[in-house]
Amino acid sequence: MKKTQKLSLLAMTVAVAMLLSFIESRLPAFTAIPGVKIGLANIAVMFALYRFGAKEAALVSLVRVVLISLLFGSLVSMLYGLCGGAVSLLIMIILKRFSPLSPLGVSVAGGVAHNAAQIGVACLLLGTARIAYYLPFLILSGTLSGVAVGICAAVLIKRIKS
Amino acid sequence: MKGQKGFLFDIILIVSLIVISASAVACLFIFRREGKSVSVEIDGERVALYSLEDEGEYILNGGTNILVIENGEAYISEADCPDRTCMRTGSLRHVGQSAVCLPNRVSVTVVGDDASGVDLVS
Numbered sequence: 001m002k003k004t005q006k007l008s009l010l011a012m013t014v015a016v017a018m019l020l021s022f023i024e025s026r027l028p029a030f031t032a033i034p035g036v037k038i039g040l041a042n043i044a045v046m047f048a049l050y051r052f053g054a055k056e057a058a059l060v061s062l063v064r065v066v067l068i069s070l071l072f073g074s075l076v077s078m079l080y081g082l083c084g085g086a087v088s089l090l091i092m093i094i095l096k097r098f099s100p101l102s103p104l105g106v107s108v109a110g111g112v113a114h115n116a117a118q119i120g121v122a123c124l125l126l127g128t129a130r131i132a133y134y135l136p137f138l139i140l141s142g143t144l145s146g147v148a149v150g151i152c153a154a155v156l157i158k159r160i161k162s
Numbered sequence: 163m164k165g166q167k168g169f170l171f172d173i174i175l176i177v178s179l180i181v182i183s184a185s186a187v188a189c190l191f192i193f194r195r196e197g198k199s200v201s202v203e204i205d206g207e208r209v210a211l212y213s214l215e216d217e218g219e220y221i222l223n224g225g226t227n228i229l230v231i232e233n234g235e236a237y238i239s240e241a242d243c244p245d246r247t248c249m250r251t252g253s254l255r256h257v258g259q260s261a262v263c264l265p266n267r268v269s270v271t272v273v274g275d276d277a278s279g280v281d282l283v284s
Contacts, residue, residue, distance in 0.1 A: 033251075035247075072244070073244065073245070074243060074244055074245065074265055076243075076245070076264050076265045077244075077245060077264075077265075080264065099171070100167055100168050100171050101168055101171050101172055101175065102168035102169055102171075102172050104169070104172045104176075105168070105171055105172035105175045105176070108172070108175060108176055108179065109175065112179060122262060122264060125264055125267060126203070126205075126206060126262065126264070126267055126269050127203075127205055127206020127207075127267075128203055128206050128269060128271075130203075130258075130260050130269065130271045131260055131262055131269065133190070133258040133259070133260065135186075136183045136186030136187045136190060137183075137187055139179060139182070139183035139186075140179075140180065140183035140184055140187055143176060143179040143180055143183065144180075147176060150172075
């Protein structure tokens with residue numbers, strides 16, 4: 001793939017990731033549990049991971065989190081998003097390379113890792129382990145949303161060849 | 163795509179995650195107890211403890227968040243941050259439930275009779 005071609009494709013992936021984040025932020029919260037979300041933007045990150053590679057996926061994830069927090073969030077939401085994104089991507093990169101999991105399983109692990117990392121950051125920021133109470137809920141929601149995201153990502157990866 | 167084999171591992175991973183987390187959620191639900199008071203913590207330090215029977219509005223952290231207690235439930239009615247996560251958390255009634263405002267480092271947790279700190283669902 002030519003350099004410019006890759007650049008524009010990656011830029012488009014970032015744009016899609018941002019759009020997905022924005023759509024998700026407009027959706028009404030469907031539970032009272034903080035941190036429960038679908039993680040639609042992970043579809044774009046998964047796509048970048050499988051069609052380009054680890055480095056490119058990290059770039060897409062980083063640029064998305066920074067831009068979205070600058071536009072709609074705060075410094076805290078950026079820190080929060082960066083930690084969740086980094087841990088989840090790291091797990092996905094490792095599993096993609098060293099495990100027999102398909103994109104579906106990789107996405108599920110990424111979703112769970114994302115939620116667990118965010119609880120960890122929240123505990124550190126607040127200096128209390130109290131909110132670990134919500135961990136089981138977040139693992140469950142991370143699994144279910146990981147399945148939804150993984151199915152979308154798997155279809156995309158299959159249909160859009162690089 | 164790694165075909166059938168990868169898919170089998172996916173299913174094993176998904177099913178085990180669901181079984182483990184769903185049973186933990188079920189345990190929290192079965193063993194939940196109505197709380198007696200709410201503990202307000204800022205930066206990990208408890209700054210106030212209000213009984214769930216004392217209805218009213220409480221100003222937290224110099225006005226960044228407002229806590230309301232009514233009908234044996236507590237919720238955050240105002241927050242000055244853009245996230246509003248603590249407000250969306252809704253009403254807290256059972257021991258261990260908490261509403262958290264990360265930007266202001268405020269957390270509000272329902273506690274039981276002893277009100278120590280080890281009264282998370284065990």
